[in-house]
Structure formats: structure tokens, C-alpha cells
Amino acid sequence: MPSSSLRRERLVPARHLVVKVGTALLTRDADEGPGLDTEFIAALAKQIGTLSKQGYEITLVSSGAVGAGCVELGVEKRPEDVAELQAAAAVGQRRLMTHLHDALKPYGLRVGQLLLTRHDFDDRERFLNIRNCVTKLHELGCLPVLNENDSVAVDEIRFGDNDLLAALTTNALAAEALILLTTVDGLLDDDGKVVDLVENIQEQIGLVRTEGSSWGRGGMSTKLESARLVTEAGEVAVIAHGREKNVLLRLMKGEKLGTCFLPSERKLDxxxxxxxxxxRPDGTLSVDTGASAAVVDNGKSLLAKGITDVTGRFERGSLVVVRDPQGREIGRGLINYNSDETRSIMGLDSDRFAERLGRPGFTEVIHRDNLVVMASTATH
Known part of the structure; x- marks a missing residue:
């Protein structure tokens, strides 16, 4: 599918957008003096306000709290100490929200803030509550602004970058499009030219640039992974330069800006x-060729007979990754056995489960209703 067709058919009709703005866009260059770039924030607010009046529902994922806090606290570079990072975020989040509030007020939009950790998405009930809260904020005429809760997040629960938060939010809301605004024109090829359309994200990994700003944590690799998560669900993703004039308005008119990522044909519920x-998964199951074909090609449940290896410690109901004989991830699912039980019955037919476990067991290790096959591997 040509990029122009994809944009016209999938991006332009989208009405619920998740827009992510990085720290490098929200803060001024070093030679301009430290602080938030209020001109950029005003321009962004004007675009959001315009789109809102046109019937779009926009959810903003915003970085910049640490950078804004460091400026107010007189810290010249991003701290490495966790407590200092948390303190800077606590100060900066208030400063950032004040600027967004003031910039959006002329357009009749209020601001609602959600600070999240990775655990909020791991838990099914919290995952649904995020969607319910954002939906209500839209109904009340607010712009939902999401950010990682840097003031309490620690290494085990932090996203690592708000690109991932934006992707998880897009899937939680079932938004039709994710727009990642950054300081480059899009994904660049080996000649430094913008890749207009990406049909297979995995094939583009070698094109990733490793440069990053001194304030932000992300890079093109996290943006590609975020685009993958969204396109796997059947939605469109775009990476574009945030300082391109009226970039959001132009994208939503179908203009060829940045890099567009082709969504899978299916839409996941x-x-x-x-x-x-x-x-996040708690373990991994390796399976043989027959089990891989049954799961991927025929939409079958995963049976113990085809499992060749089990890694990790997990309980019944945990999420596990399923890998084929080549080590490729083919799916993820909620398992009916804990890790010790799974090791005990792997390779066996179900009529031997009672003998091995000392009790009756489930025929399926992962029932097909609890198993999601990766779109990149599915052939049906």
C-alpha cells in the first residue's frame, strides 16, 4: 500500500489520536538558555485546540517533567541519583502542567493529568481504569496529559521512555493512531533520507540511529518498538518532526510528513x-515445529505435547511468551499451570497429566481464547 493511500484511508479518518511529545521538543536548546520552550508549547496547544474543535479526541503523552524541574532547581544536567530525579520530576510536573493549562485555556480546553507506572498497565483492572478515566476526561472537555510517574517510579516499574507509555496508552484506549513527535524528520535510511512507509518494522531495525539528547531517555529504537506495539494491534503509527510548522494539522490532512507505519490487517480487541x-511476561515456553504450526497457522490451543523447554518462575494465570524452534516469539498467553507443573507435563499427552500431577488437569496448557499470535508471524 502506498504511503499516500495509507494516510488517506487510515490516518485522516482517525478521530482518537495519541500524541507523544519528547523532552527535546519541550525544552529550549542549550544556547537559548535553560527552560521550557513556551513558544513550542503555545504552537502545540493551538494545533490541539484546532483539532479538538474539528471533532478529534487527543490524548497527550508528555515528557519534560525532569528537565523542567532541573531548570527551576538550578540543576544543569539530568541527575543520575534516583532521589534527585524524583525531586526534579515532582517540581517539574507542576511547572509543565501550568504552562499547558495556560496555553490551552484560549481554546476552551481544560487539562487533566494522569501519572502512571508500568504496573498500571500490567494489572488488567488498572488497564481498564486508565481507559475509563481518559474517556471521561474527553467527555468533560479536557485534554488528558499522561506522563510516567517519575516521582515514585523505580527501575523495576519505569517505562524507560514515554514512547512506550504512548504505545500502551494507544492500545488501552483503542485509539486509531499514534503520532510520535520528535526532533528528527522520521526514520532515516542509510543515506539519511526519510523512510516514507514502513511495512515490516523488524526489517528496519538496522536503520536505527543511536543518538539521543542529554535530557531524554529515548531514541529511535524505542519509537520503533512503540510503533510495532500499535501496528500489531491494527492501528497506524507515525514518527514526525515536532517542530515542522503545524505538523499535526498537516498530518491529519494526509500530507506526507515523517514516517508512516503500516498496521496489521487484524484489529485486536x-x-x-x-x-x-x-x-509483561513472567516466563517463556519453547515449542516444536508441530506446535508452532498449530498455534500460528491453525489457531489452535497450545498443548503440552509440543513444549520442549520452560524458563522462568510463574503461577497459573501468568503471562508467558511462546517461541518457535528458531527462538522467534510467535505469541503470548495466559497459562493454565505454574512453572513446575508445566515442566512436569511438557512433552506429554493430556491423558498422562493426572498420573504426573496427582490430580486431573487442563487439556490445554494455554487455551486459544487466552493466546494472542503475533501478527508478524500469523499467516491466516
């Missing part, structure tokens, strides 16, 4: 998005 693309 909310539960499948949570299982396959959101909740």
Missing part, C-alpha cells in the same frame, strides 16, 4: 491487546 501487547 481490548483483552487481546492486554495479553499480547501490554502485560
Amino acid at each position: 481490548s483483552r487481546s491487546r492486554w495479553i499480547g501487547l501490554t502485560k
Whole structure:
């Protein structure tokens, strides 16, 4: 599909957008003096206000709290100490929200803030509550602004970058499009030219640039992974330069800006998005060729007979990754056995489960209703 067709058919008709803005866009260059770039924030607010009046529902994922806090606290570079990072975020989040509030007020939009950790998406109930809260904020005429809760997040629960938060939010809301605004024109090829359309994200990994700003944590690799999570669910993603004049308005008119990512043909429902693309796995099952074909090509449940290896410690109901004989991830699912039980019955027919476990067991290790196959591997 040509990029122009994809944009016209999938991006332009989208009405619920998740827009992510990085720290490098929200803060001024070093030679301009430290602080938030209020001119950029005003321009962004004007675009959001215009689109809102046109009937779009926009959810903003915003970085910049640490950078804004460091400026107010007189810290010249991003701290490495966790407590200092948390303090800077606590100060900066208030400063950032004040600027957004003031910039959006002329357009009749209020601002609602959600500070989240990775655990909020791992838990199914919290995952649904995020969607319910954002939906209500839209109904009340507010712009939902989401950010990682840097003031309490620690290494085990932090997103690592708000690109991932934006992707998880897109899937939680079932928004039709994710727009990642950054300081480059899009994904660049080996000649430094913008890749207009990406049909297979995995094939583009070698094109990733590793440069990053001194304030932000992300890079093109996290943006590609975020685009993958969204396109796997059947939605469109775009990476574009945030300082391109009226970039949001032009994108939503179908103009060829940045890099557009082709979505899979299927659209996952909310539960499948949570299982396959959101909740973090607790273990891994390796399977043989027959089991891989049954799961991927025929949509079957995963049986113990085809399992060749089990890694990790997990309980019944945990999320596990399923890998084929080549080590490729082919799916994720909620398992009916804990890790010790799974090791005990792997390779066996179900009529031997009672003998091995000392009790009756489930025929399926992962039932097909609790198993999500990756779109990149599915052939049906």
C-alpha cells in the first residue's frame, strides 16, 4: 500500500489520536538558555485546540517533567541519583502542567493529568481504569496529559521512555493512531533520507540511529518498538518532526510528513491487546515445529505435547511468551499451570497429566481464547 493511500484511508479518518511529545521538543536548546520552550508549547496547544474543535479526541503523552524541574532547581544536567530525579520530576510536573493549562485555556480546553507506572498497565483492572478515566476526561472537555510517574517510579516499574507509555496508552484506549513527535524528520535510511512507509518494522531495525539528547531517555529504537506495539494491534503509527510548522494539522490532512507505519490487517480487541501487547511476561515456553504450526497457522490451543523447554518462575494465570524452534516469539498467553507443573507435563499427552500431577488437569496448557499470535508471524 502506498504511503499516500495509507494516510488517506487510515490516518485522516482517525478521530482518537495519541500524541507523544519528547523532552527535546519541550525544552529550549542549550544556547537559548535553560527552560521550557513556551513558544513550542503555545504552537502545540493551538494545533490541539484546532483539532479538538474539528471533532478529534487527543490524548497527550508528555515528557519534560525532569528537565523542567532541573531548570527551576538550578540543576544543569539530568541527575543520575534516583532521589534527585524524583525531586526534579515532582517540581517539574507542576511547572509543565501550568504552562499547558495556560496555553490551552484560549481554546476552551481544560487539562487533566494522569501519572502512571508500568504496573498500571500490567494489572488488567488498572488497564481498564486508565481507559475509563481518559474517556471521561474527553467527555468533560479536557485534554488528558499522561506522563510516567517519575516521582515514585523505580527501575523495576519505569517505562524507560514515554514512547512506550504512548504505545500502551494507544492500545488501552483503542485509539486509531499514534503520532510520535520528535526532533528528527522520521526514520532515516542509510543515506539519511526519510523512510516514507514502513511495512515490516523488524526489517528496519538496522536503520536505527543511536543518538539521543542529554535530557531524554529515548531514541529511535524505542519509537520503533512503540510503533510495532500499535501496528500489531491494527492501528497506524507515525514518527514526525515536532517542530515542522503545524505538523499535526498537516498530518491529519494526509500530507506526507515523517514516517508512516503500516498496521496489521487484524484489529485486536481490548483483552487481546492486554495479553499480547501490554502485560509483561513472567516466563517463556519453547515449542516444536508441530506446535508452532498449530498455534500460528491453525489457531489452535497450545498443548503440552509440543513444549520442549520452560524458563522462568510463574503461577497459573501468568503471562508467558511462546517461541518457535528458531527462538522467534510467535505469541503470548495466559497459562493454565505454574512453572513446575508445566515442566512436569511438557512433552506429554493430556491423558498422562493426572498420573504426573496427582490430580486431573487442563487439556490445554494455554487455551486459544487466552493466546494472542503475533501478527508478524500469523499467516491466516
